[in-house]
Amino acid sequence: MIELAVLCAAYSISLFYRGMLAVIAPELSTELLLNESQLGLLSSAFFISFAVAQIPCGIALDRFGGRVTIASCLWFAVSGALLLSFTESYYWALLGQLLIGLGCAPVFTGAMLFIGRCFEASRFGYIAALVITIGSIGDLLGTMPLAMLAETIGWRDSMRLIAMLTALVALLCCYRLSSDKPTHNFESPLTMITGMFSILRIKELWLLFPMFLFSYAVLMTIRGVWSGPYLADLYHSGAAERGKVLMAMSLAMALGTFMLGWFDRRFKNTKAVVMVSALLAVLPLISLSIYPETSVWLAMCSFVLLGLFGFNYPLLMSHSRTFLLPQYMGRGMAVLTAVSIAGVALVQAVSGLLLDRAGRAELMSAEQYRLLFIMLAVMLLSATLIYGFSRRNGKADQPVTRILAGRKETIICSRGYLK
Template identity: 65%
Template sequence: MGELAVLCAAYSISLFYRGMLAVIAPEISAELVLDESMLGLLASSFFISFAIAQIPSGILLDRFGGRLTIAGFLWLAVCGTLLFSVADSYCPAILAQVLLGIGCAPIFTGTMLFIGRRFDPLRFAYITALVIAIGSVGDLLGTTPLAMLADEFGWRGSLRLVALITALIALLCLFGLNSDKPPANHETLRHMLQGMARILRVRSLWPLLPMFLVSYAVLMAIRGVWSGPYLADLFGSDAAERGLILMAMSVAMALGTFMLGMLDRRFQYTKAVVIVSSVLAMFPLVLLTVYPAESAYLAMLAFIMLGLFGFNYPLLMSHSRTFLSSQYLGRGMAVLTAASFIGVALVQAGSGWLLEWAIAEQFSTANQYRILFVTLSIMMVIAILIYCFSSRQGRADQPVSVVSTNREEAISGILGDLK
């Protein structure tokens, strides 16, 4: 249980960094003189560096295991947090976000591989779901608690405290986790990279890729960046009110993770659960498109519904696992995680440029965000339609597939079935 607590702490700090900007974005924008496109790029720099770092971190996880890799990378996050806390212009803030993205890159994949190496395979889904749920505390800490700290110590002082906490977690990973170093791997770097590239040649995964690119990206565009400015611009919400609304959304995300996992277990049809949850997650975006300036309470309701149904990334990973053989599982998860975070980076940066264009065209504030919500909705529709053409699960005749299509033998995923 001690090792699981350490993994939960590491995953918590990663979730905190992903969403912290939404609460303090107005204050950071004012002090660093950032417009919408700059803020979008600032947020996306975390995710693009996170995605790119999946390649070296995946290789290091295969060579040295989760203990050393996670602990080592977290020190980059400490440096990034400290740099952010003293940034006086845009460029240092971007560099800080890049360091944060790289520092958090191996945590989720490394946690899954650590669990897979250290625990009974039949308990993989349960233990991973447990870590995700408990780790969601980090997302909650990035809402009202961060807002309260920012009110008391300023956003710079708050980040210095977060840097100290991150350093403690890095030490916990180094000294609190037992070694999970895998057996000697004689693959060359070239062969490892070729193996990662081979994942993208699995045609059965192609209909899933748009959902990997869009689903989590839409959720994080709202939770990670624009929810805070939206509430401040249209309703005059202060940091405390923004934190409270985003806390409700974060709680919904944590509950939704278990709810979608239970539905997947009940109906034994991951693809259908993903489609239904995605459609339900699109509804609040449509609602905000029609009523962008109705009230902060309607916005909170929409954000809660988006959080409840929008975090289907674990189910997508569960679905994709059925197309991968065991020797490609680690690299497959790294590649698909990279695809998901590239999507987040592109959507966050693109949405910033979209809002900047809307401002230049002198749209009203309500219409600026209406354009954002309708664009996110259209992206979801396209991804859902393509995903409908995916296979229900892997077949044995695929070049990189599970050996068996039996669901018990495949152990399908992060929140899959417990049998």
């Protein structure tokens, strides 16, 4: 359907912005005189504003629908991309990244909400993975195509071109998405905000939070920030070569997303698929920590394996939605997205501080990145172990006590929902 295609285009733009910095980071750092800590914070700025914006965006999606929310917010991304393209200052670049994150904030949650409303719960993971696979075109464009474009016209003109494409997608969202403003929602804004924060009080979700916090964060810390500098520092790779390696990783992410969705549909055990994929994603991190400077081919193979197994976020969302009331679906997904994106911002910022401190301690580049890969492996493994104690889904037959919108309710799970 047309609406789904437009949402895929918007999601592609969002994915492009998430990972583009890894390709242009060396050139941007040179022009703006950035150190590792500043580069890490610059990348995390996107995810900070993205995470913070989930609260108002989740409320807006439940109250006004995806058309108004997504189309309006994308213009912030247009402004941020233009600001980034003209900046000569680190702080203006930081503001540009914050605006881009704000503009992209409702896109993924809006798409997931649309799928949740249009498809049965048992197919959510598969359809979500399919949409994300199609939307991964944007991630691919942020690799070798961006590198080649930046080498041809410069990274600043490249950003201006992307701003124009973002404006086009915003117009498509405005004029091609059907109005999906809920007609049955008469909650006051205060009640909606209270209900949103009440999502955090659902005890069944607590053991899923560490996985939301670190799984996507580990992947995007490599893909979105340090893969490019790592290849440049240790193997002296140019923009085109870095783009090729990152394109291979992005292709693996697209394939892996669809593959994990198929496994979920085939075995009907989302939790098991998530755990196995996370454990397999730890292995290339361990390999890189042991052999941080062997060859660019080992690095590429490790990045590809991480991309293939590391993007289990759609299945995490599929698992968590079985614990949410239907009328809280938009806000619930927004809260979980906020936790995930906040994790990205946190891990990227911490990784920048780690490398900056390691550099000041005069460690060799290989040793600096060894510490980075060890830190990421420990984070992901710890989250996976905690996740292993979570409930398989919300389809139990026994009553479950739940606190939502300030009210304690005893409810029975049915058809994948708590109601």
